[in-house]
Amino acid sequence: MARPRLIALLAALLVLLPSYANACALCAAFDGVVFPHFHLEVDSDQLQSIAVEWEFSPSFTQVLRTFVQEADDSDQTRQKLLDAFEADIVPYNYLTRIELDGEPVDVKSAVTDSHFEFEGDVASYHFTIGIYQELGSRMHMELEFFDPRRYLSFFLRPEGMSYQTPPSVGVQHNLHDYPHTLLLSLGSAVEPQQATTASIAPPIKESQSWYQNSMDHFSKILQQASQAISNSLKAVKNDGSVLALVTLLAFSFGYGLLHAAGPGHGKSLVASYFLAGKQNYIKAAFMSLLIGIVHVFSAFIFTIILLFVLDALLTSALQQPTKVMTQISGTMIVAIAIYLAISKFRSHRLHKKHASMPGYQEHHQLNSLEATHCSCRGCSAPASKGSDAMLVFSAGMVPCPGTITIFLFSLSMGLYLVGFIAAIVMSLGMGLVIFGAAALSIVARNTLSSSYHRLSRVVEYASVVFIGVLGGLLLLMT
Structure with a gap:
């Protein structure tokens, strides 16, 4: 038994x-993976801008490449792709949320120089967010990329951020924890944090279940x-x-x-x-x-x-x-x-x-089976x-x-x-x-x-x- x-x-x-x-569900998540890269441009005591790059998954890149290859005019098609893509993300504030010292930034009106790029097997979407905010002794910033419709899934990594700052400005962040939201401090009162290179392997989270590891x-x-x-x-x-x-x-x-x-x-x-x-x-x-x-x-x-x-x-x-x-x-x-x-x-x-x-009991007792094994209707x-x-x-x-x-x-x-x-x-x-x-x-x-x-x-x-x-x-x- x-x-x-x-x-x-x-x-x-x-x-x-x-x-x-x-x-x-696995396939849907596999196709919508995005690896953001962003560069902080700091001039003297002011955060000038954040240059953002979304690196798409190879499967999504193949979709974009197919559209480009089928068109007669590559530049015209790229513009169509840009217009179509931004028609979906601009109403959602470019899928970007930024807060500086607790105050939200109007990303939609601050974006400039948006375009697509294709390199090898990877497509990327680029845009620059103008900030022009005084640092002071310490500025706190929150940065998050999130699609409320969950078509795209963003993964922040330490190697995804770079910055150019004067020697007097320090930077600290939480990207070593691979978070959903970047928490960053920068200013003259902030101690510099050691830079992380792409060669450092991601740590294994203790909170990650066996099922997540398997997936x-x-x-x-x-x-x-x-x-x-x-x-x-x-x-x-x-x-x-x-x-x-x-x-x-x-x-x-x-x-x-x-x-x-x-x-x-x-x-x-x-x-x-x-x-x-x-x-x-x-x-x-x-x-x-x-x-x-x-x-x-x-x-x-x-x-x-x-x-x-x-x-x-x-x-x-x-x-x-x-x-x-x-x-x-x-x-x-x-x-x-x-x-x-x-x-x-x-x-x-x-x-x-x-x-x-009449005869029901005899019918079912012939084989000593329960009624569910009867072949009658x-x-x-x-x-x-x-x-x-x-x-x-x-x-x-x-x-x-x-x-x-x-x-x-x-x-x-x-x-x-x-x-x-x-x-x-x-x-x-x-x-x-x-x-x-x-x-x-x-x-x-x-x-x-x-x-x-x-x-x-x-x-x-x-x-x-x-x-x-x-x-x-x-x-x-x-």
């Missing part, structure tokens, strides 16, 4: 882990896999060898496995769905494959939209379709929960009606094809930035067929992981049904409730 109980416990943990309720490590692996696919695409384009193509497909399959193994990607939804009703392994395999295919090709369609909608706002073009699809996905998940609840209610009524019929309520289809689309329709990046890279190099084949292989890898979640749920349900009839009923109804809560969370998050 130990083994069935262990399997049931693993299935329950898979369903109940709260991190799995977010649709591809950081997983994110690095995912980035390495994405870079390996990019390198393989370059090799296919330059060499055209069969070995390069096979290597690309192998990395694509591995990326699909890693991609689906992270938080999200419908594993909780699929596990709950198969716990809630009577299913089989063939159906689980087929639906898992379909979820992977829908997920990958929704990213492909989304990429095509990105390539041809140049006049739309850049950030809106990236985020609004995803928001709409997330809302649709959440609505469909809630609809699935309602359908399953109604089906189970009807099944319960039919079961009670069937139990009152009143004792089993299999899910309909409509609910199966809604599950597939709701779990797979929201594209991930990581997948979009790979598509952008392949399309920008003109490798249309290769990118299409890699997408199919990637969907196979994703489907395999999702099938694992579904199969584990089927094993757990069968184990509970045969040994713990009442507990099986509780798990079934709890799974329906969980599906409804999952859909509601998606709607609330958008």
Whole structure:
């Protein structure tokens, strides 16, 4: 009995882990990472300005590069990107908050010389904030970069700050703690703080949980896999060898496995769905494959939209379709929960009606099984094809930035067929992981049904409730 109980416990943990309720949260965070750099310009006893540079992640850079490469006039396109980007951040005060001695700075009216730069695999957005504030003996400054819509995530580092001050002006800061908000003191009464170079490794925070450490490590692996696919695409384009193509497909399959193994990607939804009703392994395999295919090709369609909608706002073009699809996905998940609840209610009524019929006891005593194993309509309520289809689309329709990046890279190099084949292989890898979640749920349900009839009923109804809560969370998050 130990083994069935262990399997049931693993299935329950898979369903109940709260991190799995977010649709591809890891990928969204991976794409929106920004590393700010800022330079303090101090002249005599006055803080003149702060020159800011936002260094974007490689995946976001690839999106920007694709827009630039597709345009006939590079300068014109860069200006369009700048106008579109600033249309989204200027209303939010350039996503920047500055306080000097407790008084807020009007960043929106103080910004000058804003522009984009591309260097290597990294894009950066630059702007200068005019301060012109007397230092006195000690000035206290707070600086924070924050996106209230959480599209971009800013990470402050010691190597991100530089300054040019007279010998009489000292500077102290808290960047060694890798904070969300920079706390800085500068002036003649401030003792100089030893400068930090980029070679110093970040300290490991004692407060960081094992889960956060695991996600950081997983994110690095995912980035390495994405870079390996990019390198393989370059090799296919330059060499055209069969070995390069096979290597690309192998990395694509591995990326699909890693991609689906992270938080999200419908594993909780699929596990709950198969716990809630009577299913089989063939159906689980087929639906898992379909979820992977829908997920990958929704990213492909989304990429095509990105390539041809140049006049739309850049950030809106990236985020609004995803928001709409997330809302649709959440609505469909809630609809699935309602359908399953109604089906189970009807099944319960039919079961009670069937139990009152003559011959019911003899029928169920033939195999000494509980009523849930009866194949009659009143004792089993299999899910309909409509609910199966809604599950597939709701779990797979929201594209991930990581997948979009790979598509952008392949399309920008003109490798249309290769990118299409890699997408199919990637969907196979994703489907395999999702099938694992579904199969584990089927094993757990069968184990509970045969040994713990009442507990099986509780798990079934709890799974329906969980599906409804999952859909509601998606709607609330958008």
